[in-house]
Amino acid sequence: MSHDHTAPPTASVAVDTVILTVPADELVVLLVRRANPPYQGEWALPGGFLEADEDLDDAAARELREETGLRPGEVHLEQFRGYGAPGRDPRGRVVSIAYLALVPSPPTATAGGDAADVGWLPVAEVLAGGTGTAFDHRTIVEDAVEHARRMLEHTTVAAAFCPPEFTISQLRRVYEIVWGETLDPGNFHRKVTRIPDFLVATGESTTRDGGRPAALFRRGTATRLQPPLYRAVDRSASARGQRRSTGR
Amino acid sequence: MSHDHTAPPTASVAVDTVILTVPADELVVLLVRRANPPYQGEWALPGGFLEADEDLDDAAARELREETGLRPGEVHLEQFRGYGAPGRDPRGRVVSIAYLALVPSPPTATAGGDAADVGWLPVAEVLAGGTGTAFDHRTIVEDAVEHARRMLEHTTVAAAFCPPEFTISQLRRVYEIVWGETLDPGNFHRKVTRIPDFLVATGESTTRDGGRPAALFRRGTATRLQPPLYRAVDRSASARGQRRSTGR
DNA sequence: GCAAAAGTGTTTAACTTACACCCATGT
DNA sequence: ACATGGGTGTAAGTTAAACACTTTTGC
Numbered sequence: 001m002s003h004d005h006t007a008p009p010t011a012s013v014a015v016d017t018v019i020l021t022v023p024a025d026e027l028v029v030l031l032v033r034r035a036n037p038p039y040q041g042e043w044a045l046p047g048g049f050l051e052a053d054e055d056l057d058d059a060a061a062r063e064l065r066e067e068t069g070l071r072p073g074e075v076h077l078e079q080f081r082g083y084g085a086p087g088r089d090p091r092g093r094v095v096s097i098a099y100l101a102l103v104p105s106p107p108t109a110t111a112g113g114d115a116a117d118v119g120w121l122p123v124a125e126v127l128a129g130g131t132g133t134a135f136d137h138r139t140i141v142e143d144a145v146e147h148a149r150r151m152l153e154h155t156t157v158a159a160a161f162c163p164p165e166f167t168i169s170q171l172r173r174v175y176e177i178v179w180g181e182t183l184d185p186g187n188f189h190r191k192v193t194r195i196p197d198f199l200v201a202t203g204e205s206t207t208r209d210g211g212r213p214a215a216l217f218r219r220g221t222a223t224r225l226q227p228p229l230y231r232a233v234d235r236s237a238s239a240r241g242q243r244r245s246t247g248r
Numbered sequence: 249m250s251h252d253h254t255a256p257p258t259a260s261v262a263v264d265t266v267i268l269t270v271p272a273d274e275l276v277v278l279l280v281r282r283a284n285p286p287y288q289g290e291w292a293l294p295g296g297f298l299e300a301d302e303d304l305d306d307a308a309a310r311e312l313r314e315e316t317g318l319r320p321g322e323v324h325l326e327q328f329r330g331y332g333a334p335g336r337d338p339r340g341r342v343v344s345i346a347y348l349a350l351v352p353s354p355p356t357a358t359a360g361g362d363a364a365d366v367g368w369l370p371v372a373e374v375l376a377g378g379t380g381t382a383f384d385h386r387t388i389v390e391d392a393v394e395h396a397r398r399m400l401e402h403t404t405v406a407a408a409f410c411p412p413e414f415t416i417s418q419l420r421r422v423y424e425i426v427w428g429e430t431l432d433p434g435n436f437h438r439k440v441t442r443i444p445d446f447l448v449a450t451g452e453s454t455t456r457d458g459g460r461p462a463a464l465f466r467r468g469t470a471t472r473l474q475p476p477l478y479r480a481v482d483r484s485a486s487a488r489g490q491r492r493s494t495g496r
Numbered sequence: 497g498c499a500a501a502a503g504t505g506t507t508t509a510a511c512t513t514a515c516a517c518c519c520a521t522g523t
Numbered sequence: 524a525c526a527t528g529g530g531t532g533t534a535a536g537t538t539a540a541a542c543a544c545t546t547t548t549g550c
Contacts, residue, residue: 008297010258013332013343049256052341056332082330082345084261084304093300095261095343097330154402169529187513189530205520211528212520227511228476417502435540437503459501460547475538 011084011093015059016047016137017077018098018144019068022161022177023105026122029141030067031133033117038090039134043121045141047096060099067118068103076102076160080147081140088136100144102160152178153228156198159219167206167214168192168199181232191229197222259332259341263307264295264385265325266346266392267316270409270425271353274370277389278315279381281365286338287382291369293389295344308347315366316351324350324408328395329388336384348392350408400426401476404446407467415454415462416440416447427479439477445470 019030031043046067050059056079061072077099084095106120125131126141133141152158152175159166161174172188192198197220205213267278279291294315298307304327309320325347332343354368373379374389381389400406400423407414409422420436440446445468453461 008260008262009300011261011298012256013259013261014256050259050332050343052257053334055334056330056343079330082304082327084298084345086301086303095298095304095345097332097343167529184514185528186515186530186532191512205529207521208528210522210526212530214529230512415502432540432542433501434503434505434542439539441503453502455548456501458499458549460503462502478539 009093011095013050014047014094014096015050015056015063016045016096016098016140017060017063017067017101018045018141019064019101019103020123020144020148020161021103021105021120022174023120025177026124027145027177028120029123029126029144031119031121031126031131031137032067033119034134039132042132042134043119043126043137044134045098045137046118050097056097060097060101064099064101070103074104076100076157081143083136083140085136096140098140098144100147102148102157104161104163149178149231153230154225156195156219156222156225159198162219165202165204165216165218167216169214171199171217175229179231195222195225198225257341259343261298262295262342262344263298263304263311264293264344264346264388265308265311265315265349266293266389267312267349267351268371268392268396268409269351269353269368270422271368273425274372275393275425276368277371277374277392279367279369279374279379279385280315281367282382287380290380290382291367291374291385292382293346293385294366298345304345308345308349312347312349318351322352324348324405329391331384331388333384344388346388346392348395350396350405352409352411397426397479401478402473404443404467404470404473407446410467413450413452413464413466415464417462419447419465423477429480443470443473446473 021028021030030046032046034040034042034044046063048059048063050056054062057077060077060079064075064077065071078101079097080100081098082095083098086093088094088096121131123141123145126133126138127145129138148157158171158174158178161178162170168189169185171192172183172185175188176182199217200220202216202218204216206216207213269276269278278294280294282288282290282292294311296307296311298304302310305325308325308327312323312325313319326349327345328348329346330343331346334341336342336344369379371389371393374381374386375393377386396405406419406422406426409426410418416437417433419440420431420433423436424430447465448468450464450466452464454464455461
């Protein structure tokens with residue numbers, strides 16, 4: 001851009017969003033079944049071309065609203081990577097800016113896009129390749145999920161998966177499902193309630209079938225998790241190395 | 249991209265790279281003085297338009313080689329963000345994919361691009377606005393530096409600023425300069441030498457004027473820093489909150 | 497010897513972990 | 524009463540922070 005080439009080659013710029021949510025006991029991603037070629041009938045990420053007078057973030061927010069009816073503020077929406085391999089779209093040169101959206105479940109599910117079919121598919125199935133996915137969208141979902149997993153360690157975004165008011169075990173279940181491992185309920189409770197401005201108690205509590213009612217919380221203003229929460233994978237990898245010089 | 253709009257609007261896609269290094273006691277960024285309008289005479293990031301059959305990473309690697317003569321493998325090169333605000337380039341719709349490069353210092357400095365003038369500018373000056381910067385490149389540098397600071401906490405990329413063989417205090421100085429704070433030499437030494445596969449001792453040691461010679465190391469294969477190194481900013485912010493419930 | 501930088505030891509506080517235990521509700 | 528999940532207590536082990544101290548060189 002700082003060099004002034006003659007007649008720069010042009011491309012279409014698309015914005016594709018990996019919308020994740022945790023409706024029950026698994027992580028799911030919103031995909032759209034393609035009505036037209038190429039990849040007709042296969043699943044693709046919701047997205048669209050960048051319009052003439054639109055910033056990238058605005059385009060992603062617009063797409064998200066069109067597909068789920070959710071508006072920024074209710075969700076976590078973040079750009080995470082651009083994809084521009086030459087052959088990734090057979091129609092021509094398309095560079096996609098990929099966004100990651102974490103939304104509470106289930107957000108009015110399928111709203112009115114121009115798509116024939118919209119569905120929440122389990123991430124595990126998509127990554128295993130069991131689902132026919134268009135373009136390089138399986139790779140994009142893979143990168144997005146890895147990004148989300150890392151985000152949960154250092155930031156408070158996990159709360160974006162929860163409704164406006166939620167209990168600590170709802171939040172814990174988000175971690176457990178996204179990371180695929182179980183966490184100690186007591187320690188988790190202490191840890192997250194200690195983070196300043198992460199959780200704001202509403203004073204209310206839930207009433208459910210069996211078990212003590214849980215206190216309800218709202219999201220606070222904190223965004224970073226300091227100190228972080230660790231996945232067991234990381235800690236065991238670390239412990240393996242540390243032990244080397246712990247010869248006391 | 250999953251929706252099939254008629255005649256998608258096209259744009260030029262550029263790749264701009266924030267090349268950082270630590271030559272002495274400050275963090276500097278490679279900028280190019282623009283020879284032509286717009287922003288003639290101001291400083292811009294090295295970059296160029298994506299070519300027809302080129303992936304994003306390849307374009308960034310090509311630009312980096314053209315400007316510094318360095319090839320991937322010797323440097324850390326990573327995409328970190330796309331920029332696409334409508335008015336960011338007066339010539340038309342340009343979406344830039346920004347890359348961050350961390351290179352050892354000083355890498356054959358100014359090599360042959362088609363630019364009139366190339367220079368390493370102190371990041372502090374650029375961010376303070378003391379330097380006339382073209383487009384939104386001041387913002388891009390700001391984002392890149394923040395990204396780099398966070399990377400140093402969780403990954404081993406700091407070593408990318410060092411020559412192939414380096415001492416632990418060279419590595420520590422990288423942290424101190426990028427973060428803008430001092431670290432305890434003893435604790436730093438212990439911490440980094442404990443990370444498995446981060447540093448590989450060569451057996452050699454330096455001989456300098458005054459002071460005990462330091463052992464030389466090469467980069468190992470580790471990429472993650474687990475547990476992380478923390479900036480004082482983070483820890484103090486955390487400690488402030490933690491103290492709240494530490495009433496033992 | 498003295499200054500300077502490298503590297504190790506030691507103490508104290510903080511944090512994580514595991515798990516026991518009590519609490520508050522539905523049935 | 525008892526099952527169920529919420530939440531707190533506690534002890535053991537681990538890690539980090541601060542800083543004293545030893546080592547190895549140049550002058």
